Amino acid sequence: MRGKRIVRGHGFAAATLALLAASLSVAAAHAHAARRPPPAAHAASVLNVHDEGRLRFVHASGSVIIDEGKVSGTFPGSVRVRFLYDGEPQVSAQFTIIGHGGSISARATGRLSSPTSVTPSFSGKMTITGGSGRYAHIHGDGDLYGVYNRRTYALTVQAIGKLPY
């Protein structure tokens, strides 16, 4: 029922994936650190994340759109995004990135601008909600930028963050 083409540029999902990847990497580092004996006084490390992904539309259910695709960056893998746009300027997304060694899940909220354009953009915050495998203890947050294509329902996402671990 939805559009067939993938929109140009980077999809929200891709950005989300990238952000997730970054968050995952940070979380992985954090998890790794957690396995070490607790240091007496240790300065926190920071992972600079700048990832992005381009996602294709899979299906929709009312105001919810499901996109999937690949994400590249700090934590490459495949991602599935549940994107909610119900008419409010505030949009939200839940996504899971599956990469080597585990998966990372996150949620994000952002504000959509220029909703009557074909490709409105949004920006907001992302928070890691959980992980599995090597990333079972991942956590962190960052900024999320994206583009939602109202014709094809594709998402392009870019994630940027300095994640302490």
Add this chain to the structure above:
Amino acid sequence: MSRANASLLLAVTLALCCCAPVGVATAQGAKIDARLTPERLGAATTVSLGFALSPRNGHELAPLSAMQLAYPANLGLATSGLGLAYCSPPALEATGSEACPANSRMGSGSATVELPLRIETVKERVSLELFAGPSPDGYLHVLVYASGVFPVYAQVLLSGVLERGQLKIAVPQIPSFPGAPDLVMTEMHLTLGGPLTYYENEGGRLVAYHPSGVGLPSSCPAGGFPFAATFVFVNGDQASARTAVPCPGRS
């Protein structure tokens, strides 16, 4: 009143309220009808809403000042792919619907307005065209362009804003003849989606396509998809009505 009688009265009242058929006129004199065509869960559909307003006992119906249409919050109106461009309200008022980009068209409809004159009440059929309007605040805005020819030649622009689960529309006064009362809307039919033609750029040339329409959720709530409307009149009165579109296969 004893406690038992009070409980009985409450039970009867609740039973009467629960048994009131949806889509029937409320005490305020409004009724609503809703249709989803086609109605397939998880697929795109066209949303058609019809409203009728009737005067109360011994009173004349007052002109509308606003209306609020409630729809299921998870209905894919915002994700419909309708309104990929916007129409400028000044251009629309100055030149008519020809001023609006094809990709701003969101639907159509009709309305019946009445002009209560001294000798008789005259009815007029009005055509409605729905367009996306500019968004100064991040919300999707809807313009309803109403045009009538006879007996009153007039074009009126109604503006609305789409929020989560509701569409709010402001209704301006619709003047008729000098010295005569304003026009009063008694019926309205709106269709979101339908046989619209949009255009997109493919390799440097414009290609026509039909937007898919409003996405239905993959599941239907118990009792069907609820719709409701609240009407506010210039004299401060309000009228409300509700209905529900039965779930597919349960009608």
